[in-house]
Amino acid sequence: MTNRNLKVVETSKQPKKLGLTRQPYLSIDKVSKVYPTSRGPFTVLKDVNLTIYEGEFICLIGHSGCGKSTLLNMVSGFATPTDGEVRLGGQRITKPGPDRMVVFQSYALLPWLTAYDNIYLAVDAVYGNKLKAEKDAIVREHLALVGLLDAAEKKPPQMSGGMRQRVSIARALSIRPQVLILDEPFGALDAITKEELQEELLKIWNDHRCTVLMITHDIDEALFLADRLVMMTNGPAAQIGEVLEIPFSRPRDRARIMEDPQYYKLRNHALDFLFHRFAHNDD
Numbered sequence: 001m002t003n004r005n006l007k008v009v010e011t012s013k014q015p016k017k018l019g020l021t022r023q024p025y026l027s028i029d030k031v032s033k034v035y036p037t038s039r040g041p042f043t044v045l046k047d048v049n050l051t052i053y054e055g056e057f058i059c060l061i062g063h064s065g066c067g068k069s070t071l072l073n074m075v076s077g078f079a080t081p082t083d084g085e086v087r088l089g090g091q092r093i094t095k096p097g098p099d100r101m102v103v104f105q106s107y108a109l110l111p112w113l114t115a116y117d118n119i120y121l122a123v124d125a126v127y128g129n130k131l132k133a134e135k136d137a138i139v140r141e142h143l144a145l146v147g148l149l150d151a152a153e154k155k156p157p158q159m160s161g162g163m164r165q166r167v168s169i170a171r172a173l174s175i176r177p178q179v180l181i182l183d184e185p186f187g188a189l190d191a192i193t194k195e196e197l198q199e200e201l202l203k204i205w206n207d208h209r210c211t212v213l214m215i216t217h218d219i220d221e222a223l224f225l226a227d228r229l230v231m232m233t234n235g236p237a238a239q240i241g242e243v244l245e246i247p248f249s250r251p252r253d254r255a256r257i258m259e260d261p262q263y264y265k266l267r268n269h270a271l272d273f274l275f276h277r278f279a280h281n282d283d
């Protein structure tokens with residue numbers, strides 16, 4: 001089922017806001033990725049194009065194994081494209097940098113360090129020349145941002161999954177990245193904690209307005225958070241199949257959005273894309 005009222009944006013088309021033409025900020029330009037394997041070259045992504053504007057919140061959805069993490073790894077700089085290029089502010093991305101921070105589903109915290117020290121380590125690595133008192137203030141500001149000042153001395157094994165993910169988000173934001181990359185950050189959390197963290201993330205993003213690129217498997221999460229939902233086709237040689245504009249005004253209220261008939265049109269369109277037009281036997 002496709003719906004003519006929905007705004008499906010061509011990946012190469014540049015949206016306009018307030019009548020102004022915006023400049024591309026993060027450009028994924030004809031990107032392909034081929035992995036060498038024992039059975040020969042394996043093309044994960046083929047000719048992927050996506051233009052992202054400064055301060056946008058983008059969600060990326062697609063079936064398991066289609067290449068979402070591979071694509072984000074090329075934005076973070078942990079991997080390089082086989083063909084094409086990824087540019088941030090006009091500069092080609094060739095390696096990781098503090099302008100792009102990644103939050104993983106698995107938290108990636110050091111288990112022997114406290115919440116405070118996990119964040120301090122990142123702050124010290126990027127702002128090594130600042131005074132200790134300044135770095136301390138940054139760590140405390142970001143612990144407070146995610147409501148964890150009281151848990152500063154806890155180590156990851158003493159924290160819930162939600163607390164660990166809050167620390168990971170605080171750590172990523174503490175060095176003020178231009179792009180926040182989230183690889184299915186709430187996938188391991190229970191439904192209530194997940195909704196709480198989605199709301200906290202939106203509030204933080206609203207206050208700080210970094211550009212966000214987030215992988216999710218959850219259509220409702222994407223509809224609540226994103227400006228645009230990027231839907232990928234199945235691999236091998238996966239591409240961006242469609243980009244859906246999410247028109248709900250901000251700040252967003254979950255209950256109000258879910259009362260909007262447009263919500264169900266968008267949801268059904270995304271479900272149709274994933275489970276009918278690009279159905280995947282393994283899911």
Ligand SMILES: Nc1ncnc2c1ncn2[C@@H]1O[C@H](COP(=O)(O)OP(=O)(O)OP(=O)(O)O)[C@@H](O)[C@H]1O
Pocket residue numbers: 035036037042044062063064065066067068069070071235
């Ligand atoms: N280093 C590698 N060498 C060979 N193949 C790889 C490598 N990394 C990933 N792949 C393969 O590339 C494909 C895409 O993997 P990727 O992790 O990007 O998918 P994904 O969409 O993020 O999946 P998921 O939703 O399950 O996390 C998979 O088939 C995977 O096995």
